[in-house]
Amino acid sequence: MRVSRGMPLIALALVALAVPGPAPAWATPAGDGHCAGQERVHVPGAAFQQSACLGDLTTSALAGTPYTDMADQAGLTAQGTRHPSGVPGTQFDGYFPDSSHFNATHGWRHDAQFVIRLPDRWNGGLVVTGAPGTRKQYATDAAISDQALAQGYAYAATDKGNSGPDFYRDGIRPGDAVAEWNSRTTQLTRAAGRAVAQRYGHAPRRTYMTGISNGGYLTRWQLENHPELYDGGLDWEGALWTREGPNLLTSLPTTVARTLGRAGDEDMYAVGFARGSEFLWPYHERAYWGVTQKIYRAEFDPSYDPGCPGVSAGSTTEQILAPCASDAAYDYASRPASVHRAVARVALTGRIGRPLITLHGDLDALLPKAADSDVYARMIDASGRGRLHRSYTVVGGTHVDGLYDTYPERLRPILPCYRSAFDVLTAWVERGSRPPADHAVGRPASGDVVDSCTVGTGTTGQ
Structure with a gap:
């Protein structure tokens, strides 16, 4: 399903890729230090992994191959952006044990998928990220991976354990799906660090956590809860979750009300939207606001309106993007304590332990x-x-x-x-x-x- 090049980070494009097979013609054989030690690398805890020795790990070479997914990156970078290239090395794709099956990449239909890229010329560092929105592990290849690899960093990314607009169906208790995002990021960071040590002979000297939107939230959470794993973090407009607000469930209901003609500009300003951003509102009204409110409300407060989104956020693009009328009146502050406890499970505190x-x-x-x-x-x-x-x-x-x-x-x-x-x-x-x-x-x-x-x-x- 496609919407536009400015596709929201909730990634409604669910594109299945073929399972990578034998080394393609544009890959290069290992030798003279290229992909050295590839056979020694076993990603700890992975239920499945496969490796490929590639002549270039960046998107300029991988676009159109099974080793990235350009559709899942749509809208994240501007046309004409210059991206570095020419970084040979080894790519590892695989997944950790998981019981959910939202991610159809490679035809695996298995969540907790990851990608780890190890350049031949390593600077001693590791960059870790998690997918923005509800996209998957290749979503930030052009935005983050290319530059990290060009600077000599090893790179690792996770799909966060669930993806797509129905991600909230994962787990048993409210908040389980988002809580898994954090644990999967921690899991990958530890595993990638050990994989790096197997390939290069020692653990990373520096490890950085970074990400966009939900990936920025992951960066904040990791530096608060696992500072021992990182040396620093870069948060690109991370989502904020706090138990009593503000959070997405305190601002987005106003956007739904505006979409339905029940709120005006002053109401939008009151919940934080910037004066001067009005020209962007029509696009966000069509592509972001309604679906974002309803899927996160379904994750943390499923009893509010069980009929919307119900079993699914929708079966067509229009249904998925459309707001639920009931969300225009959603009042997070008045919702039961159980809802606030669900948010508290993933809430941020500000107690970061690294730069x-x-x-x-x-x-x-x-x-x-x-x-x-x-x-x-x-x-x-x-x-x-x-x-x-x-x-x-x-x-x-x-x-x-x-x-x-x-x-x-x-x-x-x-x-x-x-x-x-x-x-x-x-x-x-x-x-x-x-x-x-x-x-x-x-x-x-x-x-x-x-x-x-x-x-x-x-x-x-x-």
Whole structure:
């Protein structure tokens, strides 16, 4: 199922790929250090794995092959973005034991799928991520994997243990599906670190957690709950879950009410949506708001309206994207304590244990910055961890970079700022270079907006 190039992170495109077979013509045989030690690598805990020695692990070479899924990346990067290439190495695909079957990639119909890429020329580090929205393990190949590999990092990504618009059907108790996202990320981080040690002879010297949207949430959660596994994190507009709010269930009902003509602009501003983002609302109304509210409400509060989404979020694209009328009146604050306890199982506290950089666009029309990253920054400060955090606002940034192609005069992609911020993070962790204070990264009036950004020179400092 396809919608548009600005496809929401909930990834309604469920594309099955063929199982990788023998090495294709564009792969290169192992030898002279290329893919050395491939046979020694056994991903700990994996129920199944397979490896391929590839001449280039980046999307420029893998597009159209079974070793990535370009459809699942749709909308995450702007057209014309330059991506690095020419990184030979070994790719490992597989899955951990799991009882759910949402992920049809490779025809496996098995969840907890992962990809691990080990470049021939390794810099001693590891970058770990989880899929944004309800996409799968290849979703951030162009946005994150390509650059990490080009810099010499090993790379690992997980589908989080469930995917697609019916992800909430996984598990037994409310909140189980999202809780699994966190445990699968922890599982992959540990397994990938050991796989790296098998390939290169020693464990990673540095491990970084990062991600987009739900992947940003995973980054926050991992640095709060398993700081021993990481050296730092980069959070790209992560979702915020707190027991009493704010969270998605406190802002999205207003968007549904607006869709149904029951709320106005002032109501939207009141729950955090930015003035100036109004031109993005019609698209989000069609592609994001309704489906996002109903599937997360079904995950944490299934008794609210069992008939919607009921057995499924919908059987057609229109049904999946359509809001439930009952969600216009959803009031998280008044819902039973059991609902708040379900959210509390995955809630953030702000008690990060490693350096974290947050990037958020000021025109985000799904996770408004005022109700998300601004709140999380205050939570970190309140927990006494402010010295470990920096927050940079990307002026003109919105939730997915693909929308830049529709509004090039009004938006700017976040990806180049993300790449710059990653360099700031590694300099902070590895060389003790003090990162810039929190500031807004201004939209350039001219020049290469798609591929250039320097996090460190802003329009306002604090």
